[in-house]
Amino acid sequence: MQDLTSVGIVTSQKVKFDNPLHLKSGAILDSYELVYETYGELNEDKSNAVLVCHALSSNHHVAGYYADDTKNIGWWDNMIGPGKAIDTGKFFVVAVNNLGGCHGSTGPTSINIETGKPYGADFPMVTVQDWTVTQVELADYLGIKQFAAIAGGSLGGMQALQWTLDFPDRVRHALVIAAAAKLTAQNIAFNDVARQAIITDPDFYGGDYHSHNTVPMRGLRLARMLGHITYLSDHSMAEKFGRELRNGPLGFGFDVEFEIESYLRYQGDKFADQFDANTYLLMTKALDYFDPAHDFNGNLREAFSAVKSDFLVLSFTTDWRFSPERSHAIVKALLDNELNVSYAEITSSYGHDSFLMGDRYYHELVKAYMNNIIV
């Protein structure tokens, strides 16, 4: 039976921008492509557009499925569709693969026309600020002067926040979910271990692994295993895996013994097969660099002084990657600027990954907020 709450078959589109892009790092891209998807219909006065921003390893395929790959369902399909929390009957949803990604937008795996080879490690560092600039270009191309809302979880939430800082007139509402105003030393530490795993993999070749017809699988696998520990809560791991042994008695060897080992290694292997190592490095650096208060002596209230948007900020009780306290800091700084902020700390056992889950209370909150947006 057809799922009436799915946006159904979707197709990706691509657009090339030929105006030079001046990145925060100082590097310039003469041109670049963005791959994106849209769901729903843009209304006549173009007031119903919602931008969805993706997190570390995700992409523009946010809802629905492909005609030739019906099992490839968008990563936030539980949130977006007809009658869903972000209702495609009301909103025109735009989702884009970030610059530097490995799913179609220009990134390290793209061919550098100057050399005729993939950029690889030569692809410049990109920041959250750079992404919002490219997303503005896409908005202009689509004729969207102002987004009704920009939504994202984790690194996606950071992009939503950055929009309200850099383009306050172009976003009416920001949904900042499971995010933080900056990384802690511990967050950076985890990222650095992941990066070191990739960079010290002998198959990395300084990022030039394509020329050597290889991929730093070992490093990517370790990075993903480590990432997964931080995405899950101690509690959800305990619930899901406990100390369950996979095969009866202790093996007294280094093969998989505990269920959690099996899960992590599987996740690591799957990821290493699919994701580009240089892109992973770039995305983690974008996280490390995100710190809007930095230019304001660490004062987040001052950093937010030009913001005009309304906000829905959400956190999850067991998220220890970006804990509720991190959202509190955002909410406090927004309120200090007398902005309209709705905040909820959602009880969930799934840790950071909660933002991807279909918790009913969570989705009803988002739905109620989105329903109140006038388009």
Place this chain on the structure above:
Amino acid sequence: MQDLTSVGIVTSQKVKFDNPLHLKSGAILDSYELVYETYGELNEDKSNAVLVCHALSSNHHVAGYYADDTKNIGWWDNMIGPGKAIDTGKFFVVAVNNLGGCHGSTGPTSINIETGKPYGADFPMVTVQDWTVTQVELADYLGIKQFAAIAGGSLGGMQALQWTLDFPDRVRHALVIAAAAKLTAQNIAFNDVARQAIITDPDFYGGDYHSHNTVPMRGLRLARMLGHITYLSDHSMAEKFGRELRNGPLGFGFDVEFEIESYLRYQGDKFADQFDANTYLLMTKALDYFDPAHDFNGNLREAFSAVKSDFLVLSFTTDWRFSPERSHAIVKALLDNELNVSYAEITSSYGHDSFLMGDRYYHELVKAYMNNIIV
């Protein structure tokens, strides 16, 4: 000026046991050596002996320094010495490098007399239970029928606990510090990522790196970097490193940028230079396997039913590797058996590493407890 609270110059001793050791894994070691140090004097009725057990990567050099290496100070020197919390004026302290270690006791780097080569990956898996058995052999050799106390932090605390289970008549007091009655799925997950980093290092050669004149430095380094994240608290990292940049503005590259990266990479490099990879694998497995309640359907109270010792259990507020809740579980199970238990949760910002720190309140607690022990 001489430090009158130091045990001063110490020397390591070695003893060989020729009776076959039947390990939990089923493997048998025909003979093995243990390296150990002692501080203070064993009294006439041999009632003042204290065994100190070491944690994951530590060893038998617990206090004092070597005549030819005066900067090599024992890892718990702040705790043990004349007039210190564990007073060598009162107690005879014994510290041993665990079987499977890489600091002198028989382990993967030792020569296997059957092959004439280092054991390497052929060294059998060892458990906390195996260690207590070998420590009993050492006690017998030293003429110690009963320890006044057995003390340890982290994996060392687990050994103290195991003694009270397996040899209830041979230990009067156990000091179980920053420990847990078993690892969580998350603890195991961190260990497995560390192991996978080592095992997938091309220089590991299935554990036979000695034959290839190499060492899996990359893997060991990653394992240690990751370990350090779990030893420190988010708070102590924030205090110590914050988001401080090491060299002025953002570098937009993958060299060290943040102080925390510099610290972790330094710790990783240092460790990879010194520690044996096969030993690291064994020690993490000993941690994973530790679960005294396992044979009692997970019932810790029942597991402790034969215990006779008194206890000092200590935890630290910011320890997220083995959080205070983990100590509470131990204390509860001990109290359910109507044992004498002193418990304190010590306010400390140093995370799991707190057990190594010289916090005054912590040391005064240990001192008070040790002073009350009748010898």
